Amino acid sequence: MKLHAVLAALALASGLTAAAAAAPPPDLALSAADRAALSAAFERAGRTPPGPEASDAQVWEATERLAQAELGLRLRPADLDPLWAQAPAARSPQREMASAYASGGLAAWAANLSPEAEVYAALARARLRYAAIVDSGGWPDLPSDLRLRLGRAGPGVLALRQRLAAEDAGPPRPDQPEVFDRPLKQSLVAWQARNGLQADGVLGPATLARLNVPAATRLAQVEANLERWRWLPRTLPADRLEIDTGGAEGALYREGRRVRTFR
Incomplete structure (x- = not known):
């Protein structure tokens, strides 16, 4: 499914979901254990949990919106692309939360909101990292005519160091x-490899263009890929073929284990 379609729909859904939370139970009194479990659910989803100053009602409403997102219920995939065959199961976060709270099982319910796949967890951690970068102002563009390689010197080298450090330790x-x-070249090689570029340690046009993608765009891409994961079955087939269309790579799984990768 094309990235721009998911991003546009998510932008609309975020505004709609904010007003969708139902009123919390009239007898709501979250225990310390409940609040800790709900905070952990936010962190697993790559979101900042409500602070200790938030009331129980505010935590409840924020968690309900989180559940709507983590269960993949904000969008209907078929509305974006009729060829997209995967869709999440129909669920009611409001009823589930109320039932879990009444039975004392709110912590167990919250622990199973997000997909368990390690790829999803890695994306969620990346979401937190890029959200912090965006909140701090993102990173500045490098000059469009900048070209660098090992041994070069000048202010552009310092700008490259700062750009890499904004996203990674550098x-x-x-x-x-x-x-x-050489340490800067090695850092650039690692960045190029992670981004599917020729890992030659040279700052050329392709690498420069990728470095100048705004942090907000990177965050939006992570959000869209998290949403795609939410639409997949929570338990994937043990024998399967996974294709990374962006990275042009494939992986063959047998009995849940990756046994082969290929371009």
Whole structure:
């Protein structure tokens, strides 16, 4: 399903979902254990949990909106792409939450909101990281004519160091930060490899264009891919073929174990 369609629908759904929470139970009194379990559910989803100053009612309403998102219920995949065959099961977060609270099982219910796949967990952690970057102002664009390789020197090298450090730890700051040294090349090679680029440690047009993608766009891409994961079955077939269309890679699974990868 095309990224722009998912992003546009998510932008609309986020506004609609904010007003969709039902009133909390009239006898609501969350225990410390309940609040801790709900906070953990937010963190697993890559979201910042309500703070300790939030009332029980505010925590309840925020959790209900979280459940709507984590269960993949904000969008109907077929409305975006009739060829998309996967869709989440129909569920009612409001009824589920109320039932779990009444039976003392709110913590167990919250623990199973998000998909368990490690790929999803990694995306959720990335979402938290990119959200923090966006909140801090993102990263500045590098000059469009900047070209760098090992041994070059100048203010552009320092700008590249700062750009890599904004997204990752980056290489240690050397005595001569304006010199393109080997640690900086290794850091750029690692970044290129993660982003599906030729990992040559040279700042050329393709790498520059990818580095200049705004942090907000990166966050939106992570959000869209999290949404796609929510539409998949919670338990994937043990024998399956997974294709990463963006990275042009495939993986064959047998009995739940990856036995082969290929381009």
